Amino acid sequence: MSPAYKRILLKVSGEALAGDKSFGIETDFLQAIAKQVAQLAQQGMQVAIVVGGGNIFRGMAGAADGTDRVTADLMGMLGTIINALALSNAISRQGAKSKVYSAVTMPAVAENFTAREAKQALDDGYVVVCGGGTGNPFFTTDTAAALKAIELECDVMLKGTKVDGVYTADPMTDPSAERYDTVSYEEVISRDLRVMDTAAFALARDNGLPIIVYALDDKAGVVGVLNGDTRSTRVGPV
Numbered sequence: 001m002s003p004a005y006k007r008i009l010l011k012v013s014g015e016a017l018a019g020d021k022s023f024g025i026e027t028d029f030l031q032a033i034a035k036q037v038a039q040l041a042q043q044g045m046q047v048a049i050v051v052g053g054g055n056i057f058r059g060m061a062g063a064a065d066g067t068d069r070v071t072a073d074l075m076g077m078l079g080t081i082i083n084a085l086a087l088s089n090a091i092s093r094q095g096a097k098s099k100v101y102s103a104v105t106m107p108a109v110a111e112n113f114t115a116r117e118a119k120q121a122l123d124d125g126y127v128v129v130c131g132g133g134t135g136n137p138f139f140t141t142d143t144a145a146a147l148k149a150i151e152l153e154c155d156v157m158l159k160g161t162k163v164d165g166v167y168t169a170d171p172m173t174d175p176s177a178e179r180y181d182t183v184s185y186e187e188v189i190s191r192d193l194r195v196m197d198t199a200a201f202a203l204a205r206d207n208g209l210p211i212i213v214y215a216l217d218d219k220a221g222v223v224g225v226l227n228g229d230t231r232s233t234r235v236g237p238v
């Protein structure tokens with residue numbers, strides 16, 4: 001395993017959590033991710049996770065259907081909390097300590113996120129699972145993930161999603177798209193490669209945070225990414 005990383009931030013896309021279903025959480029898939037994360041934690045790696053919510057609700061879709069955008073985004077943020085609770089519980093069941101932090105205040109459900117407390121929890125051996133995104137409408141959980149990776153002083157952000165890296169175009173719609181092994185922040189932003197939103201890439205670039213994009217359903221998963229066995233793209237300085 002890469003000895004270079006002491007503390008990592010893992011972004012788990014909500015839609016990927018649904019596995020083959022169009023909505024909700026696929027239990028086997030949740031267990032598989034939880035097992036990989038628990039394994040890393042038990043080996044002494046500090047792991048923070050930001051969870052998406054696209055498997056439950058997306059603000060943009062709600063707004064398109066007539067709900068006002070701010071309300072729809074609040075609904076989306078609540079969806080990410082549901083996923084965070086499910087993932088943290090699954091990690092605990094694998095024998096690792098885990099706590100949920102929320103960017104939206106809800107004391108009966110989760111700890112309020114502060115970087116100071118979350119860093120302490122990481123130092124104390126907890127897997128820190130962050131829900132609620134940035135706590136603000138008009139943002140995404142990718143931006144929240146980049147932000148929290150920087151706030152928590154993580155060495156790298158791993159973005160687990162449906163595709164196995166960054167391509168020259170969206171591989172879901174363009175079969176001629178080619179995957180990069182490494183790509184600069186500048187190229188991703190200037191070519192508008194939309195595997196994450198520009199705000200997230202810009203934040204990473206401005207703070208020198210490397211990002212590794214990989215497919216969440218790869219059997220070797222995040223452990224494989226860190227070992228260099230899983231196909232992925234590294235986004236970083238040139």
Ligand SMILES: Nc1ncnc2c1ncn2[C@@H]1O[C@H](COP(=O)(O)OP(=O)(O)O)[C@@H](O)[C@H]1O
Binds near residue numbers: 194
């Ligand atoms: N240049 C690109 N390289 C890789 N994936 C891309 C690119 N452009 C668009 N995508 C799409 O971005 C998606 C990943 O973004 P993500 O935010 O995780 O997805 P979701 O919409 O499920 O939340 C991929 O499933 C892929 O279809």
Ligand SMILES: O=c1ccn([C@@H]2O[C@H](COP(=O)(O)OP(=O)(O)O)[C@@H](O)[C@H]2O)c(=O)[nH]1
Binds near residue numbers: 077
């Ligand atoms: O900081 C944030 C993060 C998320 N969201 C809302 O939560 C939804 C789910 O998050 P996202 O789409 O990023 O999840 P993912 O794509 O990872 O499944 C978004 O559509 C937004 O409506 C938000 O308003 N602010």
